Amino acid sequence: xxxxxxxxxxPLLGTMLGAAFVFFMKREMSARLQKSxxxxxxxxxxxxSVWSLLIPSIEMRADSGVWAVMPAAIGFLAGxxxxxxxxxxxxxxxxxxxxxxxxxxxxxxxxxxTLAVTLHNLPEGMAVGVVFAAASQGAEGVxxxxxxxxxxxxxxxxxxxxxxxxxxxxxxxxSKWRSFLIGSVSGVVEPLGGLAxxxxxxxxxxxxxxxxxxxxxxxxxxxxxxxxxxxxxxxxSNLSTIGFAIGFALMMVLDVVMG
Numbered sequence: 001x002x003x004x005x006x007x008x009x010x011p012l013l014g015t016m017l018g019a020a021f022v023f024f025m026k027r028e029m030s031a032r033l034q035k036s037x038x039x040x041x042x043x044x045x046x047x048x049s050v051w052s053l054l055i056p057s058i059e060m061r062a063d064s065g066v067w068a069v070m071p072a073a074i075g076f077l078a079g080x081x082x083x084x085x086x087x088x089x090x091x092x093x094x095x096x097x098x099x100x101x102x103x104x105x106x107x108x109x110x111x112x113x114t115l116a117v118t119l120h121n122l123p124e125g126m127a128v129g130v131v132f133a134a135a136s137q138g139a140e141g142v143x144x145x146x147x148x149x150x151x152x153x154x155x156x157x158x159x160x161x162x163x164x165x166x167x168x169x170x171x172x173x174x175s176k177w178r179s180f181l182i183g184s185v186s187g188v189v190e191p192l193g194g195l196a197x198x199x200x201x202x203x204x205x206x207x208x209x210x211x212x213x214x215x216x217x218x219x220x221x222x223x224x225x226x227x228x229x230x231x232x233x234x235x236x237s238n239l240s241t242i243g244f245a246i247g248f249a250l251m252m253v254l255d256v257v258m259g
Contacts, residue, residue: 014155018162019183037160038231039240043247044157053216071209079217123218129194133201
């Protein structure tokens with residue numbers, strides 16, 4: 001259990017490390033760096049969704065023949081729908097936007113920015129938790145090493161994500177420590193969400209293929225709805241493409257080598 005706990009906390013450490021950039025960088029992050037980091041995070045999340053979640057989901061139902069893909073397809077669509085529903089029901093504000101989304105709210109701009117990132121960190125925590133849960137249950141195609149690979153991959157992509165949150169907070173006039181804390185707190189939901197899944201592992205065993213693909217769908221929603229549009233708009237979009245390629249390749253290698 002201690003190993004699983006450490007694995008669940010690794011992504012949070014990545015977020016905190018990224019948020020700490022606010023102590024060493026200027027008040028604003030350069031557009032080139034932000035585009036590169038957004039692309040990198042997108043690549044890591046897409047690769048993790050495919051190699052660490054969707055493929056194991058299909059392999060767990062390999063004895064079902066051509067129908068082995070159905071749990072993966074159903075779970076994937078459910079994960080996309082779940083994040084879409086959260087987007088519609090939760091007041092939040094995305095980076096670079098002055099127009100809040102979701103229901104009307106009197107929350108501050110800082111609170112809505114933090115809520116948006118926290119909302120989208122949930123599927124990453126679920127992804128780490130469900131892979132560790134599957135590994136602990138001896139699921140086909142999922143090993144403890146592959147679970148650690150997912151945890152490390154999410155932690156790596158959380159480094160730029162933490163910086164992308166804390167730096168704009170600093171630019172809006174918050175102190176360095178407040179910006180760091182806001183950036184760090186946005187990642188707390190990940191180990192909490194992951195722990196909840198692990199604790200329910202014994203109950204979730206029959207539906208693990210659906211849970212794996214559900215986490216994949218939720219992560220892909222974040223990439224398609226938020227990260228890629230932000231990375232592709234305006235200048236230097238070619239840097240986000242390069243970042244995507246590097247992030248995708250890194251996560252793929254991590255999963256294959258450690259899995």
